[in-house]
Each structure stands twice: as structure tokens, then as C-alpha cells.
Amino acid sequence: MGALIVLTGPSGVGKGTLLRSLIQRHSELYLSISVTTRSPRPGEVDGKNYYFVSRSAFERMVANGELLEWAEFAGNLYGTPRQAVEEHIRDGRRIILEIELQGARQIRKNFPDALQIFILPPSLLELEYRIRSRAQDSEEAITRRLQRARTEIAAADEFDICIVNDDFAKALDRIETTLFAAAAC
Numbered sequence: 001m002g003a004l005i006v007l008t009g010p011s012g013v014g015k016g017t018l019l020r021s022l023i024q025r026h027s028e029l030y031l032s033i034s035v036t037t038r039s040p041r042p043g044e045v046d047g048k049n050y051y052f053v054s055r056s057a058f059e060r061m062v063a064n065g066e067l068l069e070w071a072e073f074a075g076n077l078y079g080t081p082r083q084a085v086e087e088h089i090r091d092g093r094r095i096i097l098e099i100e101l102q103g104a105r106q107i108r109k110n111f112p113d114a115l116q117i118f119i120l121p122p123s124l125l126e127l128e129y130r131i132r133s134r135a136q137d138s139e140e141a142i143t144r145r146l147q148r149a150r151t152e153i154a155a156a157d158e159f160d161i162c163i164v165n166d167d168f169a170k171a172l173d174r175i176e177t178t179l180f181a182a183a184a185c
């Protein structure tokens with residue numbers, strides 16, 4: 001049972017909302033804070049939701065080997081800072097990476113023991129409804145996310161476990177069961 005947990009799924013499927021609830025219930029779980037070149041959305045806080053950096057600062061981090069994995073998604077760069085993850089693993093704590101497909105593949109290659117979970121929407125129509133009702137992305141960003149969603153969903157069977165986020169409470173329950181039942185083995 002790896003200390004590293006990867007959670008992937010198309011934009012708007014509910015990953016962030018599920019993880020916020022999970023962390024509230026299990027304060028022993030740590031959520032990795034990614035670095036991104038995306039602009040903050042209203043209400044997002046630097047150092048809490050993401051570390052918001054310029055493209056040149058991001059590229060420096062890549063060159064210095066500071067990122068465990070990174071990828072371009074819908075025109076922006078996203079990456080996982082290496083240090084926090086390594087410290088948590090060394091201290092025996094479980095850490096969750098909420099990352100897209102290309103990053104999940106890099107982690108799978110380098111950390112084959114990581115537990116990989118994929119979150120699916122009930123349908124593409126419902127996914128589009130959720131992205132739109134979140135009302136935080138431009139029309140262009142929504143289109144790019146929906147295009148990418150098809151590729152990501154097609155890769156779901158690469159993951160250890162797939163969970164459909166239809167009924168929120170049930171999906172959260174399945175994540176908890178997956179994390180804590182597996183840990184007990």
C-alpha cells in the first residue's frame with residue numbers, strides 16, 4: 001500500500017469538491033499543493049489552492065528538478081512540487097495528488113506502488129453542466145476542458161479504481177472505503 005495517492009478525472013467532475021470533504025473528515029491525509037501558470041479564479045488563494053507562478057518561474061522549477069511531475073493542460077502548466085511529497089512520504093504520511101492524465105502516467109512510471117483513482121462523471125452532458133454551473137472558466141477554457149475530457153475518460157481503465165461521481169455522498173464513501181480498506185490489508 002503506497003503512501004502516494006493519485007486522483008485524476010476530467011475537469012468539472014468534482015475532484016476538488018470530493019477532496020475538500022475527504023480532508024475535512026480525515027485530517028491525517030495531506031493534499032499536495034501544485035504549482036500552476038493558470039491565473040487564480042475568484043476566491044482562489046496563492047499557497048492554498050495553488051502556487052500561482054509565471055511561465056518563466058515554472059520553467060526554472062522544471063530545469064532545477066523541483067517538480068515530481070508536470071504537464072500542460074488547456075494552455076497552462078501544472079506541476080507537483082517534489083519536496084513536500086518526499087517529506088510526507090519519508091515521515092510516513094499519506095499524500096494525495098490531484099493531477100491530470102499525463103501527470104498520473106509519470107507518477108505511475110516512477111512510483112508504481114501509488115494508488116491511482118479515476119473519477120468519472122455520470123455522463124458527458126452532466127460534466128458540461130457542472131463545468132458551466134461552476135461559472136469560473138471562460139468559454140474557451142470550457143471548450144478546451146471538454147475536449148480533453150474525452151481523452152481522459154478513454155484512459156480510465158489504466159487506473160486501479162474508477163469511481164462514478166453521480167451521488168456525491170456515495171462517491172465520497174467509495175473513496176474513503178478504497179483508501180482505508182486498502183490501508184488495512
Ligand SMILES: Nc1nc2c(ncn2[C@@H]2O[C@H](COP(=O)(O)OP(=O)(O)O)[C@@H](O)[C@H]2O)c(=O)[nH]1
Pocket residue numbers: 008009010011012016034035038069070071073078079080081098099100101102103104145
Ligand atoms: N499534471 C498535473 N496536473 C495538475 C496538477 N495540478 C492540477 N492539475 C490538473 O490540471 C487540470 C486543470 O486544473 P484546474 O485549472 O484547477 O481546473 P479544474 O480541474 O477544472 O478545476 C485538472 O485536471 C487538475 O487535476 C499538477 O500538479 N500536475
Ligand SMILES: Nc1ncnc2c1ncn2[C@@H]1O[C@H](COP(=O)(O)OP(=O)(O)O)[C@@H](O)[C@H]1O
Pocket residue numbers: 009010011012013014015016017018130131133134165166167168169171
Ligand atoms: N456529485 C455531484 N453532483 C452534482 N454536482 C457536483 C457533484 N460533485 C461536484 N459537483 C459540482 O460540480 C462542479 C465542479 O466540481 P469541482 O470540484 O470544481 O470539479 P473538478 O475539481 O473536478 O474540476 C462544482 O460546482 C461542484 O459543486
